[in-house]
Amino acid sequence: MIVIGYARVSTDGQTVEAQKQALQAAGADRIFAEIASGAKTDRKELAKAVKVLGKGDVLLVTRLDRLARSTRDLLNILDAVAVAKAGFRSLHDHWADTTTTHGRLMLTILGGLAEFERELILARTTEGRFRAKARGVHMGRPAKLTRHQREEALEALSLGQASQADMARRFNVNQSTISRMAKKGPAAAGRPGSNNKRSTQVAD
Known part of the structure; x- marks a missing residue:
């Protein structure tokens, strides 16, 4: 030994x-x-x-x-x-x-x-996420556009006043962000929970 x-x-x-x-x-x-x-x-x-x-x-x-x-x-x-x-x-x-x-x-x-503690933490984390989602809290990536920016972009696109590329340059985001928002239509401008401070923006 x-x-x-x-x-x-x-x-x-x-x-x-x-x-x-x-x-x-x-x-x-x-x-x-x-x-x-x-x-x-x-x-x-x-x-x-x-x-x-x-x-x-x-x-x-x-x-x-x-x-x-x-x-x-x-x-x-x-x-x-x-x-x-x-x-x-x-x-x-x-x-x-x-x-x-x-x-x-x-x-x-x-x-x-230790295993019991890990399972408790996992259960509390999962429960917390469900509660947050039920309150309308956005759990995704950081926001790219505010609610007002989304509304402005959708209005400009619907009236033909600007292209998706124009709006992407105006708000300094990828064109794909504008494209996805346009596909969602009005729902993208005011999804549930948009008044929550953590949900006032849309992720890229």
Whole structure:
């Protein structure tokens, strides 16, 4: 069994030396260290540390926040460790230890809670979108033309006072925007919810 240590700090003004010393004292045979934000998904030294793990090896960190930026990130990393048939330990977070039955149980529960949280967020987001649409809130791309511009363009086109190209130049939009609006006819000038501040424009 080989213990692979991983140390990380977020900025150049910090040092990994304290972490490296703690990892060595805990029996790390090899240490990968880097300066990188926890939000980065392409932490090269972490990837190297996981890659060298073999069956029965252990990935060791001083604290969980040195390894992952979120519960989902932690679980993804631990999944990669499990695929390598290796274990994981955190010196500070004693419960996060996949080399013990109790630690594996705790992380399994954590994974279940994270999945439950993800489903709740998805459900709330979906419900919120339905409610917004019911209120007439436009959920599409940013507006290109205001309601008055649409009315002006449709009137000019219907009276033959300007071409679609003329109106596109006047309002500084693509001609395709004017073309689609013309196909919709009067409905394009005052669709439901057009009085809502987020719905006063039409997307390109």
